[in-house]
Amino acid sequence: MGDFRLDPDNLNYTIILPKDKSTCKVCSIKEEPAQVLKFDSKQVKIYPIKTEVEPSKFELQGDRFKSSPSHGYEELIVDREKHGDNFSNLSPEDTAKLLSVISDRIIALSDYKIGDNIIITRCLSGHGAFDLHILPIPKFERRGCSVCKDNLNTKDREIYKDENFVIYAKFAPISDLDIVISPIKHLSFEALDEVLLFDLAGLIQRLIKTLNSGDISLVIYESAGRHATVEVLSGCVSAYRFLQINEVNVAPEEAAKKLREKFKI
Numbered sequence: 001m002g003d004f005r006l007d008p009d010n011l012n013y014t015i016i017l018p019k020d021k022s023t024c025k026v027c028s029i030k031e032e033p034a035q036v037l038k039f040d041s042k043q044v045k046i047y048p049i050k051t052e053v054e055p056s057k058f059e060l061q062g063d064r065f066k067s068s069p070s071h072g073y074e075e076l077i078v079d080r081e082k083h084g085d086n087f088s089n090l091s092p093e094d095t096a097k098l099l100s101v102i103s104d105r106i107i108a109l110s111d112y113k114i115g116d117n118i119i120i121t122r123c124l125s126g127h128g129a130f131d132l133h134i135l136p137i138p139k140f141e142r143r144g145c146s147v148c149k150d151n152l153n154t155k156d157r158e159i160y161k162d163e164n165f166v167i168y169a170k171f172a173p174i175s176d177l178d179i180v181i182s183p184i185k186h187l188s189f190e191a192l193d194e195v196l197l198f199d200l201a202g203l204i205q206r207l208i209k210t211l212n213s214g215d216i217s218l219v220i221y222e223s224a225g226r227h228a229t230v231e232v233l234s235g236c237v238s239a240y241r242f243l244q245i246n247e248v249n250v251a252p253e254e255a256a257k258k259l260r261e262k263f264k265i
C-alpha cells in the first residue's frame with residue numbers, strides 16, 4: 001500500500017511503496033478480471049488493484065491533501081496473455097480499439113470522482129498492458145487549458161501538424177524524448193469520436209515506428225481542463241515518474257526506528 005507525503009517547501013510529492021517491484025505486475029495477478037471485453041479474436045481484461053495508494057496518515061502538510069477527495073485507485077488493462085509487448089505491431093484499427101477502451105475507462109472512472117489525476121502508462125518493453133492510476137493529487141488549475149496554450153506555442157519543437165492533431169517535443173521534457181500528440185481543438189477523450197480516435201491511433205503508430213526503439217512508453221491523460229493528450233517518452237515511465245513523484249521503498253518512520261536503536265549503542 002502506497003503512502004503519499006508532501007514536502008511543504010517545494011511541494012514535491014513522495015510515495016512510499018514498501019514492496020518489491022522486480023516481478024511483473026501483470027504476471028503476478030492472482031484475481032479474476034472485473035471486466036472482460038472482446039478485442040477481435042482476443043480479449044481485453046480489466047483488473048482492479050485494490051489499495052494501491054492512499055494519502056498520508058501522518059502530517060497533512062499544506063492545504064493540498066485536505067482537498068484530496070480520495071484514496072487513489074489502480075487498474076491494469078491487459079490485452080496480452082503472455083509477458084512481452086507487441087503494441088508497435090498492432091494495426092491502426094486495433095490501436096484505435098484499445099484507445100477506445102482506455103477512453104471509456106477514463107469517462108467511466110471520471111464519474112466516480114475518485115481523484116483528479118487519471119494517468120495511463122504503458123512501457124512498450126513490458127507486459128502488454130495499460131497501467132491506469134487515479135492519484136489523490138490535485139491538478140494545477142490555471143486560467144485556460146495548458147494543452148491549448150502549448151499547442152499554440154510549439155515553434156521549432158513542432159514535428160507534425162494536420163487539421164486535427166499536432167505533434168511536438170515538450171517544452172520541459174522529463175525524458176530525453178518526450179513527444180506530445182494532442183488534438184488541436186480543446187477536446188476531452190469523451191469528445192473524440194471514432195474517426196479522431198482512428199487518426200490518433202495512426203499517428204501514435206507512425207511516431208513509434210519513426211522512433212524505432214523498444215524502450216519507450218506511452219502516457220495517456222487529460223489536462224486539468226480535460227484536454228485529451230498522449231505522450232510518447234523514452235524509457236519506462238510510470239505514472240509516478242510522469243507526475244515527478246519521488247518513489248521510495250522505506251518509510252521515514254521505519255528508517256528512524258532502526259537508526260534510533262543503533263544510535264543508542
Ligand SMILES: [Zn+2]
Nearest residue numbers: 024027083127
Ligand atoms: Zn508479465
Ligand SMILES: [Zn+2]
Nearest residue numbers: 145148186227
Ligand atoms: Zn485544451
